[in-house]
Amino acid sequence: MTPPPASESCDLVIVGAGPAGLAAAQAAAASGASIVVIDDNIAPGGQIWRDGPGVALAPAARRLRDAVAACANVRVCSGTRVVAAPGPRQLLLEDAQRGWLLRWDTLILCTGARELLLPFPGWTLPGVTGAGGLQALIKGGMPVAGERIVIAGSGPLLLAAAATATQAGATVVRIAEQAAWRNVARFAAQLGRWPAKAAQALALGHAAYRAGSHVLSAQGDGGVRTVWLHRGQRRVEDIACDRLACGFGLVPNTELGWLLGCEVAARDGSLALAIDAGQATSVANVYAAGECTGIGGSERALLQGAMAGHAAVGQAAQAAALRRPLARWDRFAALVQRHFALAPGVRQLTAPDTLVCRCEDVPCSALVGRAGWVDAKLHTRCGMGACQGRICGAATQQLFGWTPTTPRPPLSPVRIETLAALAADAAEN
Ligand SMILES: Cc1cc2nc3c(=O)[nH]c(=O)nc-3n(C[C@H](O)[C@H](O)[C@H](O)COP(=O)(O)OP(=O)(O)OC[C@H]3O[C@@H](n4cnc5c(N)ncnc54)[C@H](O)[C@@H]3O)c2cc1C
Known part of the structure; x- marks a missing residue:
């Protein structure tokens, strides 16, 4: 058998097959360019549409994934990581079998975000994970039926994680949101401007949700058994549980872009890839879209991805047409960041x-x-x-x-x- 080549080439490479990467591939595909999409997960979908044995994939995710799979000029390489950028317009890739070099003319970075994990006493105990991490484990098939779970941290991801755990048969005994009630109330009061988000928030509402509460420590011997939560002015709650999932927000994955020489800029307390109004980075022929450019949710990632896809194949008018809807989701992202910003005490x-x-x-x-x-x-x-x-x-x-x-x-x-x-x-x- 002929060994696979040590290198290959394409017109456009997209790193990341989350909402941004898939939307970019779909938008660019009509140009006929040869496109390769690289993603290290087992199937396309990124974080929000993560696939696995414990998942019923959302119809929107299925549709987008199928649309990209139907494009003859797009090849999706799942289970494949970009590990380095060894030369100009080159990426070094690795999958379970081999390593190889990919040469490209244009690149779109859609590398997404990861969870911000803040250390606290007991955070390394077995059973303590991130909030999104808990979701990923459950979607990957980890059984949690019958377990008592505390979810703590900040932002809408806590409610999404609670819904995933409840559907899998766990009992969520507390959702501790660090933001004050007044911030949560102000956020909720403005959700009417994004009706789909308002409906989502109503559907995810949970009786165990408490604002103005944050984790102090986790206790246990060989695994978490109780969690101490700060609540109100001076109260400390001691809650028995089998798992603790803490999500303090997300951090953009900027490393590959940074390595390629793309400028990064401070955004909402983290560094994000800097882009212009057409999704271009500071490096020629390199675009970026989705949460590597700043935390903003899947709707924003989809629009940015489509813009980057069009821009990367020279379809400037189609890209520009998406600026207006994108501005609406930029405003939603700003609203979330403003109302769920971490309080100084939670950082320490x-x-x-x-x-x-x-x-x-x-x-x-x-x-x-x-x-x-x-x-x-x-x-x-x-x-x-x-x-x-x-x-x-x-x-x-x-x-x-x-x-x-x-x-x-x-x-x-x-x-x-x-x-x-x-x-x-x-x-x-
Ligand atoms: C753990 C986690 C769970 C989340 N759960 C939810 C949820 O339930 N609901 C919700 O509304 N939002 C959720 N979010 C937020 C959600 O991720 C975003 O809103 C949306 O998915 C962003 O889309 P994206 O395409 O920018 O990035 P992502 O969806 O993050 O996709 C980026 C992809 O790039 C891949 N990648 C990165 N670097 C490399 C590399 N070097 N080589 C190969 N592949 C690479 C990643 O593995 C990932 O598959 C979650 C976020 C995280 C981090």
Whole structure:
């Protein structure tokens, strides 16, 4: 059998097959360009439309996925990661079998976002996850029927996670929203401008929801057994549970864009890829769409993706036509950010012995007094483990105000054979 080539080429590569990436592929497909979509999940859909044995895929997700699959000039590579950008207009890819080099003319970054995990005493106990992380585990088939679950943190994702857990047979004993009741009420009062969101909020309403409440610590031996929650002015609630899911918001996945030289800008307390009104980044022929450009929800991601897809194949008029509807969802994103912004106390939940870097076992006390991220890395190995600072980098930004530095390749742990693909390609060309 002929071995697969160590490299291939396409007109347009889209990294990420969430709402933004799929919409970009659909919009660009009519141009006839050869398009490759790369995504590291087992099936297209990204975070909100994550597939798995515990999932009934939303009809909108199914329709978009099928529409993209029907395009003969679009190839979707699931289970495939971009691990580096070794040269101009080149990406190094890895799947379960092989590593190879992809050459491109135009690139759209739709790399989405990940959860912001803030350390607190007990956050490394088995049974403690992110709120979206809990959803992902349940969709992946993890049984939770009969379990008592506490969900804490901030934003609409808490309610979505609670709905997923309830559908899977768990009892959600508390949803602790850190934002004050008045913020939640003001947010709800404006939802009428986005009727679909108002209907969604009504459908997701939960009797165990409490505003002005945040996690203090998780206790247990070999697994979480109780959670202490701050509530109101001075009250502490002690709630027995089998799982705790904490979601403090999302952080844009900027690493690949940053590595390619794209400018990043501060947005809502995190860094996001900077784009112009046509979704172009600061690097020629590189566009970005969806939550890597700032947190804003799936509706905004879909519109931005479609704009980027049209712009990338030279359809400027079709892209411009989407600016108006996009502005409406930009306003919704701003509303969420304004009313669910993290209170200062919630950013500082650690005790001196709380691990901040889970990969390298670095406690908070070892980081206090360090000059910044690089100093901390050099002296404590914080951020130098398997996740390469994806979790603790964002946490130290909240805890100490440190700014992360430009990522270095590889973006994630990679097999030696994959790196060897670079040498094979050099020999072939
Ligand atoms: C854990 C989690 C759960 C969420 N659950 C909900 C929910 O229930 N309801 C809701 O309204 N919103 C939810 N959100 C928010 C939701 O993700 C966004 O609104 C929307 O999906 C953003 O779409 P996107 O296309 O920008 O990014 P995403 O949907 O995040 O898609 C980005 C894709 O790019 C892939 N990717 C990133 N980097 C690479 C790389 N180097 N190589 C290969 N692939 C890569 C990712 O794996 C992902 O599949 C969730 C977010 C997270 C983080």
